[in-house]
Amino acid sequence: MRVAGIIVEYNPFHNGHLYHLQKTREITNADIVVGVMSGNFIQRGEPAIVNKWARTKMAILNGVDVIFELPFAYACNSAEIFAYGAISILNQLGVDFIVFGSECGDIDKLKETAKHLAFEEDDFKSSLKSYLKEGYSFPKARELALIKTCKTNIEFSSNNILGIEYIKWIYRLNSKIEPFTIRRIGASYNDPNLTQDTYASATAIRRNINNLHAIKNKMPSVSYEILLEEFESGRGPVILEDYFKLFIYNAIVVPDFLKNKIDVKEGLENRFEKYIFNSPSAKNLLENVKTKRYTLTRLQRIFIHAIVRNNFDQKALLSITPYVRVLGFNYKGKEYLNKIKDKIEYITKLNQQWLKNPQYKELLELEIRSSMLHALQYKDFHKYLQTEFKSSPIYISSRS
Amino acid sequence: MRVAGIIVEYNPFHNGHLYHLQKTREITNADIVVGVMSGNFIQRGEPAIVNKWARTKMAILNGVDVIFELPFAYACNSAEIFAYGAISILNQLGVDFIVFGSECGDIDKLKETAKHLAFEEDDFKSSLKSYLKEGYSFPKARELALIKTCKTNIEFSSNNILGIEYIKWIYRLNSKIEPFTIRRIGASYNDPNLTQDTYASATAIRRNINNLHAIKNKMPSVSYEILLEEFESGRGPVILEDYFKLFIYNAIVVPDFLKNKIDVKEGLENRFEKYIFNSPSAKNLLENVKTKRYTLTRLQRIFIHAIVRNNFDQKALLSITPYVRVLGFNYKGKEYLNKIKDKIEYITKLNQQWLKNPQYKELLELEIRSSMLHALQYKDFHKYLQTEFKSSPIYISSRS
Numbered sequence: 001m002r003v004a005g006i007i008v009e010y011n012p013f014h015n016g017h018l019y020h021l022q023k024t025r026e027i028t029n030a031d032i033v034v035g036v037m038s039g040n041f042i043q044r045g046e047p048a049i050v051n052k053w054a055r056t057k058m059a060i061l062n063g064v065d066v067i068f069e070l071p072f073a074y075a076c077n078s079a080e081i082f083a084y085g086a087i088s089i090l091n092q093l094g095v096d097f098i099v100f101g102s103e104c105g106d107i108d109k110l111k112e113t114a115k116h117l118a119f120e121e122d123d124f125k126s127s128l129k130s131y132l133k134e135g136y137s138f139p140k141a142r143e144l145a146l147i148k149t150c151k152t153n154i155e156f157s158s159n160n161i162l163g164i165e166y167i168k169w170i171y172r173l174n175s176k177i178e179p180f181t182i183r184r185i186g187a188s189y190n191d192p193n194l195t196q197d198t199y200a201s202a203t204a205i206r207r208n209i210n211n212l213h214a215i216k217n218k219m220p221s222v223s224y225e226i227l228l229e230e231f232e233s234g235r236g237p238v239i240l241e242d243y244f245k246l247f248i249y250n251a252i253v254v255p256d257f258l259k260n261k262i263d264v265k266e267g268l269e270n271r272f273e274k275y276i277f278n279s280p281s282a283k284n285l286l287e288n289v290k291t292k293r294y295t296l297t298r299l300q301r302i303f304i305h306a307i308v309r310n311n312f313d314q315k316a317l318l319s320i321t322p323y324v325r326v327l328g329f330n331y332k333g334k335e336y337l338n339k340i341k342d343k344i345e346y347i348t349k350l351n352q353q354w355l356k357n358p359q360y361k362e363l364l365e366l367e368i369r370s371s372m373l374h375a376l377q378y379k380d381f382h383k384y385l386q387t388e389f390k391s392s393p394i395y396i397s398s399r400s
Numbered sequence: 401m402r403v404a405g406i407i408v409e410y411n412p413f414h415n416g417h418l419y420h421l422q423k424t425r426e427i428t429n430a431d432i433v434v435g436v437m438s439g440n441f442i443q444r445g446e447p448a449i450v451n452k453w454a455r456t457k458m459a460i461l462n463g464v465d466v467i468f469e470l471p472f473a474y475a476c477n478s479a480e481i482f483a484y485g486a487i488s489i490l491n492q493l494g495v496d497f498i499v500f501g502s503e504c505g506d507i508d509k510l511k512e513t514a515k516h517l518a519f520e521e522d523d524f525k526s527s528l529k530s531y532l533k534e535g536y537s538f539p540k541a542r543e544l545a546l547i548k549t550c551k552t553n554i555e556f557s558s559n560n561i562l563g564i565e566y567i568k569w570i571y572r573l574n575s576k577i578e579p580f581t582i583r584r585i586g587a588s589y590n591d592p593n594l595t596q597d598t599y600a601s602a603t604a605i606r607r608n609i610n611n612l613h614a615i616k617n618k619m620p621s622v623s624y625e626i627l628l629e630e631f632e633s634g635r636g637p638v639i640l641e642d643y644f645k646l647f648i649y650n651a652i653v654v655p656d657f658l659k660n661k662i663d664v665k666e667g668l669e670n671r672f673e674k675y676i677f678n679s680p681s682a683k684n685l686l687e688n689v690k691t692k693r694y695t696l697t698r699l700q701r702i703f704i705h706a707i708v709r710n711n712f713d714q715k716a717l718l719s720i721t722p723y724v725r726v727l728g729f730n731y732k733g734k735e736y737l738n739k740i741k742d743k744i745e746y747i748t749k750l751n752q753q754w755l756k757n758p759q760y761k762e763l764l765e766l767e768i769r770s771s772m773l774h775a776l777q778y779k780d781f782h783k784y785l786q787t788e789f790k791s792s793p794i795y796i797s798s799r800s
């Protein structure tokens with residue numbers, strides 16, 4: 001049985017994602033494609049527009065065989081930590097391949113850069129050190145050191161960076177996963193504009209989320225229908241702005257609420273303090289606070305972490321092995337899950353037993369908290385606050 | 401100069417309040433009437449429907465000469481603590497009289513009961529002890545002990561209780577203030593219904609706050625106009641339900657968020673836990689949690705204290721002397737304030753100097769926090785979060 005893994009957010013599932021899925025089967029000739037998916041908050045530090053259960057349904061109905069959860073602590077984090085979480089889960093599952101989109105589309109280039117990062121050869125290390133001394137932030141210093149010491153010339157765009165991180169962790173974890181990349185088609189990851197093209201970035205779709213007519217042809221019809229159903233039931237779209245009041249609330253009732261928090265350094269809390277009580281929106285606040293080092297995405301994650309009260313030791317995240325939790329599957333996925341169940345312990349239904357497991361306790365508590373805070377934005381939130389304990393994985397026996 | 405004090409909430413200022421004010425002048429023949437008014441949260445554990453600045457304007461335009469602030473820590477609290485705060489401020493001001501409304505309207509009866517409470521004569525004390533042993537809550541045991549040992553027969557209705565507490569503190573503080581009472585006219589304090597009568601309880605008015613036509617004739621036109629202006633500017637009506645999401649938020653992110661909090665005893669936190677994540681509204685939640693001992697009003701205060709993060713030592717409140725802060729005044733009030741300024745230190749404009757005063761620091765911080773949380777419910781809250789530091793007392797030189 002050939003198994004391919006993909007690392008996804010599906011926020012929401014669009015035509016570009018379908019292309020990625022088809023290419024994954026084509027390149028790897030896999031019998032099974034499993035996805036590791038961000039939960040209710042995504043890597044860019046935003047809430048997912050609809051919750052993970054709806055997005056799992058989209059994924060399975062569009063042909064992914066199993067969806068596993070990337071825990072909040074990893075999903076809503078830097079490329080390095082996000083990648084570690086995803087690769088660690090796929091490695092536990094023992095998948096044979098991963099296929100990811102990148103701007104460069106050249107796996108050899110990405111591998112070479114990743115090798116440098118994974119084993120930090122001496123010249124790279126000393127170069128990194130000197131850039132850090134010059135005052136560059138760690139990611140920037142690392143990029144500059146790579147450019148200087150690594151022969152390949154690669155653009156440090158968001159998907160290239162993620163791809164390099166995936167491969168780095170494959171090397172570091174001594175994993176047998178074989179990585180493939182495809183060049184991303186259509187709009188780039190961050191292109192905020194919708195065109196006539198049937199391919200659009202998830203970012204562009206989210207920005208136009210209230211213009212349903214405009215986004216309809218950018219995604220498979222099942223995605224669109226699920227999106228509609230979620231919105232009509234008051235379970236979305238959930239956006240960053242919905243959390244602004246809660247952020248301000250924290251600033252009011254918790255003295256120094258950002259001090260010594262994850263990734264808050266260099267007096268960033270003072271920049272927040274300057275703008276927090278006179279900004280009309282989260283967008284405006286974060287634009288005001290933004291600096292070269294603190295990009296919008298980084299600030300958004302700090303914003304979300306403050307609300308979720310995420311105090312997880314960030315270094316510890318890279319040394320523990322995350323839990324494996326099934327969110328949904330189809331008939332083929334069911335067979336696959338049956339086959340692996342003797343080899344690997346995975347969560348299907350969350351219960352107190354899992355929460356007592358010291359290895360997973362903190363990750364799961366954070367996951368539950370973040371899910372409750374996603375649900376808090378739904379119209380009838382009292383019906384959904386306890387969804388984590390009530391939900392079983394989504395099973396779809398056929399592609400209907 | 402004869403000075404009368406009144407203790408008010410004006411939420412909002414209605415015809416019954418005007419009657420009380422006129423009677424106060426009539427009975428005491430006072431030159432000056434000063435009011436001590438609840439700020440942005442009221443004794444029943446609810447936000448004021450419009451903020452203290454708007455309500456101060458109502459008061460001054462309706463003829464009160466000066467409005468002083470009853471700090472949040474006292475205002476949003478039990479009758480005993482509320483009364484202590486108010487009497488302590490009026491006593492510092494050296495007013496000659498207080499006039500309050502009560503259901504019984506008989507000052508001698510109220511005085512006699514208050515005397516018992518103030519000095520807790522031996523038979524009362526032992527009776528109280530035995531009722532407590534029988535399992536009654538403190539207020540109920542005290543009521544039963546009073547009925548048993550005090551010759552007067554008095555109904556323990558909300559305004560009688562407040563009146564008794566006022567007089568008790570006059571005795572305890574050895575104050576020279578002379579108390580008067582008038583029988584409340586029209587609807588009772590808690591009557592939730594509006595009638596054709598031009599007198600209605602503040603509770604009834606608040607319940608019909610969105611039916612502006614129905615409440616218009618229950619209040620002086622200046623009150624109505626100020627109310628309208630506040631609503632049209634998005635600064636109200638602020639209601640308890642507006643805080644429901646913040647309460648749930650606290651329950652999600654703070655483990656045991658009610659444990660050992662003010663007035664939370666006898667496993668009340670477990671009752672909350674049972675209902676908190678499946679109740680559709682604050683009203684529904686509190687109705688579910690309600691018991692004989694934990695009345696709705698008491699639960700509402702617990703609800704507000706949780707949101708404001710009020711951890712003020714409740715016993716300490718009865719031994720410190722609260723600050724005196726001017727919220728507004730008219731021409732006569734200005735003269736009065738000039739006259740007393742050598743005798744008593746009062747706050748006009750809040751600044752860091754006052755906040756550094758160790759005697760007032762905690763009270764003021766709580767006041768500011770509660771004001772910010774009131775403002776957080778306005779449409780353009782970012783314009784009002786720092787109002788406490790920007791506002792000067794309201795001065796109205798003539799009655800319009």
